[in-house]
Amino acid sequence: MVGSPEFDAYQRFILSAKLYWTGPMFRALRETYRHRLSLAPKEMPPGPERVAALLAGEPDAQIFCWMERHLQRFKYSGRLGLVPAHEEARAAIEAALNAPLPPGLLELDPGFEVPRYFRAVDIHQHPGGIWSDEIAGAVYERGARSTTPLLSKDLSLHERFTDLVLALRRPRRLLDMGCGFGKSTKPFYERCREAEVLGIDIAAPCLKLAAQDAAAAQARNVAFKQRSADATRLPDGSFDLVTSTMMLHEMPPPVVEGTLREAFRLLEPGGLMIHLDFLPPEEDEFLTWIHYGHGRRNNEPYMEPLARMGIGRVMEAIGFREVRIEPFEEMEGALARRETHWRFPWAVVSGVRPAA
Amino acid sequence: MDGPADPRPRLEQTFFADPVLDRVLGMVMALSAEVWVLRERQRRMAIALERAGLASDATPSAEEEAALARERDAFTAALLENLLGRQVSKGAP
Missing domain, CATH: 1.10.287 (Helix Hairpins)
Structure with missing residues (x-):
């Protein structure tokens, strides 16, 4: 138990x-x-x-x-x-996940078809994946606490990413793509009370947990919807900031490209797109080999294709400007420890939709 | 694109020349985890007994928790350093 x-x-x-x-x-x-x-x-x-x-x-x-x-x-x-x-705790977890929510906080799509690329493997070695079982979001939340062993005593990752983003842009309307159970969305809706925040994901069990967590936090400026990042059905130019955290490496390259195009469409002129993900340092063949192997060993088959697709060039071809790909330090001193400790090759990928 | 799902169980990935080694190492690690679970339970019961007789809900102090964490990491290191295959005292290769 x-x-x-x-x-x-x-x-x-x-x-x-x-x-x-x-x-x-x-x-x-x-x-x-x-x-x-x-x-x-x-x-x-x-x-x-x-x-x-x-x-x-x-x-x-x-x-x-x-x-x-x-x-x-x-x-x-x-x-x-x-x-x-x-x-063993299923009944209690299901009851908590299905507790009443404030109107408009969660919108699930009963007819939503989870894409084949997401069903083909059990991601993170989570049996059944994070989408097929009512309580999968709760299992994933517990598992995510030790995804990065060095971070187990330092849960500042999402706060650090939020710090970085807010230093670049104070949003009015923010879309968090692939929000999962809301751990990436929460620092934004808590720290930007004046902004409207929307989290979307394809996994209903995770969205349920995200919504319950937001309700418990009495957040009034956030909503969660079950949508694909590459086909959101949201209006053109409806956000000034689009983010994601650890989403791109879970998609095959055509879906990544579709997602970048969708983000471009959703941004108002001058809007910023910024993703936190994993890209191995090209100059270090050893770490690159480790990273590609990790994708296979941890049931995350699109890590290597993401690293090889040339995402910066794809973004420029779509129309993004000020395209940047920079290493991200997930905890104090992490980059200095890459010689001595395994860590994910965190990277921030960002671009701006031109103003005109 | 959506073909019928293959109902057969997928064989686990292998990393050693002899796949039996992959499976046996799994058994060793499973046993090791069970040994640690027993050791930690025993240690916590000892703490509780020392404090107040049969008070099974006694929570270890922060200091005792830290000592347990050190003990756990030492247990893990003693177990896994065998897999590094390095000589502890220099001798013939």
């Missing part, structure tokens, strides 16, 4: 193991890679394919990859994993 002493002890152990994988195992693998690289023929072209060739059959690589895959599996699916533990 969620919250039982056994469940808590088990999940703390898994997190502790993830931290060991993040630190000592990552460093051991880096060290092995550097050694192999020093022995490699000079004519081997650089890139993640070279890293794969250098590390093929290396025990450090096999162990690292196994741990990445299976610690996440244990988190969700072991005896005391998130899914079975939440199952």
Whole structure:
């Protein structure tokens, strides 16, 4: 059962193991890679394919990859994993999710068809994905607390992104695409009381949780709707700020491009689009190899296609200007630790719809 | 585009030359997690008993929680450092 002493002890152990994988195992693998690289023929072209060739059959690589895959599996699916533990509390969770809400706070679409690309794999190794089960949003919320092991004691990620965005733009009407259970939307509606905030997502179980959380916070300036980011059915030019957090890497490139076009259409002239996502540093073939492998091992198959699609060029072709792709520091000192600890290659992707 | 779903269970990804090793390592980690669950439960019960006899709802102090966290990380490290395959004392390769 969620919250039982056994469940808590088990999940703390898994997190502790993830931290060991993040630190000592990552460093051991880096060290092995550097050694192999020093022995490699000079004519081997650089890139993640070279890293794969250098590390093929290396025990450090096999162990690292196994741990990445299976610690996440244990988190969700072991005896005391998130899914079975939440199952025992299903009735209470469903009752909380279906509690009455203020009018207009949540709009679900009973006829909404979740796209095939989102149904084809169980994202994050969450059995059934985050869309198919009534309580999947609650499971995902609990799981997201340890997605980034180094952040488990520092939950400032969303606040830091909000700080960055608000330093660029104080919105009047904000759209948060792929808002999930609302953790990215909340800092905006709490800190921009004068703005109208709309969160959209394709996963109804997550939207229900987002709406209940907003109701509990007595927020009056936010609404949530079940819509696809690439086909929102919202009016042209209806926002001055469009954001997303960890959404783009969950879409195949044609849907990413469709989403960027939709954001362009939805922005008023001069409006800003800004996404927080993952793009590996091109100059570091080792981290790029790790990142591409993470996509496969963690059931997030579009991480590599997103990194390879040249998103900056696509944005410029659509018409965005002031296109920027910059590293993002998810916690104090994170960028300085990338040599010694595994972390996601956080990046901020932004562009402005020209004023005329 | 929406073809019929394949009803067969998908085989788990493998990372070692012998896939049996993938499966056995999974069993070792599952057992390790169970050992830690027991150890933590035992430690918390000991704290409760020390405090007030049979008070099973005694909550450890912040200091005791920190000690438990250190113990957990040490347990994890002692378990997983075996997978690094580095010599602790220098000897023949």
